[in-house]
Amino acid sequence: MSIAYETIYQFWNSAILRAGIKLGIFSLLEEKQPCSSEFIVKSLNSDPKFTHAYLEACVVLGLLEKDGNKYKNTKETSDYLMPGKLDYLGDLALHITNYWSTWGKLDQLILEGRTELPFENGFVDAPTYWKDYMYGQHNRAESGQINNMIQNTDLTGRKKLLDVGGGMGSYSIPLCQTYPNLQVCLLDAKEPLELARKLVEEKNLSDRLVLKEGNFHSIELDTDYDVVLISGVVCITSEEGNRKIFARAFEVLQPGGLVIVQDFMQIGENKQKHFLDTMMDMYLKIAFSPGAGDFASEDIVSWLTDVGFENHKEILLPTQLNIVTAEKPQ
Numbered sequence: 001m002s003i004a005y006e007t008i009y010q011f012w013n014s015a016i017l018r019a020g021i022k023l024g025i026f027s028l029l030e031e032k033q034p035c036s037s038e039f040i041v042k043s044l045n046s047d048p049k050f051t052h053a054y055l056e057a058c059v060v061l062g063l064l065e066k067d068g069n070k071y072k073n074t075k076e077t078s079d080y081l082m083p084g085k086l087d088y089l090g091d092l093a094l095h096i097t098n099y100w101s102t103w104g105k106l107d108q109l110i111l112e113g114r115t116e117l118p119f120e121n122g123f124v125d126a127p128t129y130w131k132d133y134m135y136g137q138h139n140r141a142e143s144g145q146i147n148n149m150i151q152n153t154d155l156t157g158r159k160k161l162l163d164v165g166g167g168m169g170s171y172s173i174p175l176c177q178t179y180p181n182l183q184v185c186l187l188d189a190k191e192p193l194e195l196a197r198k199l200v201e202e203k204n205l206s207d208r209l210v211l212k213e214g215n216f217h218s219i220e221l222d223t224d225y226d227v228v229l230i231s232g233v234v235c236i237t238s239e240e241g242n243r244k245i246f247a248r249a250f251e252v253l254q255p256g257g258l259v260i261v262q263d264f265m266q267i268g269e270n271k272q273k274h275f276l277d278t279m280m281d282m283y284l285k286i287a288f289s290p291g292a293g294d295f296a297s298e299d300i301v302s303w304l305t306d307v308g309f310e311n312h313k314e315i316l317l318p319t320q321l322n323i324v325t326a327e328k329p330q
């Protein structure tokens, strides 16, 4: 089969996945499986013919399997699509597919060099966008990225961390739990902070993790941090914006302070990561800002070096994200 022929249908797969998550079909099955099509129809109050066709599509995709005439989740569905499980990726799937209309206009966006957010074209509203965006990042963190960061950075003896664009606190919360003497200021916009607040309270960390609303470029900040964490921000920002972010990070760090940049980025040539890095570069431009991109780590290092950082380390991780660290001279 030609690549062109295969590619024609691939967006159907994402639609099947998205619908199952939105309708709660995988969770319903997990609880009651194996289930007949009739049971699902009754539970969802859905159209019988469409529901049957949908369940069969899930089977050919490998999301469900059949037990006689009944349906049940495959092991992968059970592992990755059950809310509450550590490897849950459902919110990330919703976030990525919230860009459905944006991708549908790709030809136009390429001509115009323009970004289009899902709430700008009405595919989802702004609160849904923010919720899926933040929980999607949280899925990625919980399903392995937190461990990667903790195993590949050493904050022993560090006391004061600024988490720039810290989202829901997906990294600063586990960092606080790992380093009991660490105090964190998590900086972000209003919407992520509302979600972060719930998590911080749940984990009883309100006295060690302060939430600060604002823009890193303009907000007033202390200048005695000994760690600045910049995770998931560089890839959604232009080179010019990133140079400003690094200059500000340098300014707020004390001498000897550490900057940790974790992001989609390319470290050398990596066959395994090449496909997603390439697609990600397109996505970041249409989804976040025209100057955004899946940058090469050497560019990130040179922007850090230009503002005064030294002793950089490039850390290749087994997941899609990588890490660059550097220090402010003593």
Ligand SMILES: C[S@@+](CC[C@H](N)C(=O)[O-])C[C@H]1O[C@@H](n2cnc3c(N)ncnc32)[C@H](O)[C@@H]1O
Pocket: 137, 138, 141, 164, 165, 166, 167, 168, 170, 171, 187, 188, 189, 192, 214, 215, 216, 217, 230, 231, 232, 233, 236
């Ligand atoms: C992709 S999310 C990353 C969230 C989290 N750090 C993580 O790695 O999961 C990027 C976050 O950075 C925030 N952000 C981007 N630019 C920012 C800026 N200049 N000041 C404050 N927050 C910013 C966004 O609001 C968003 O919550």
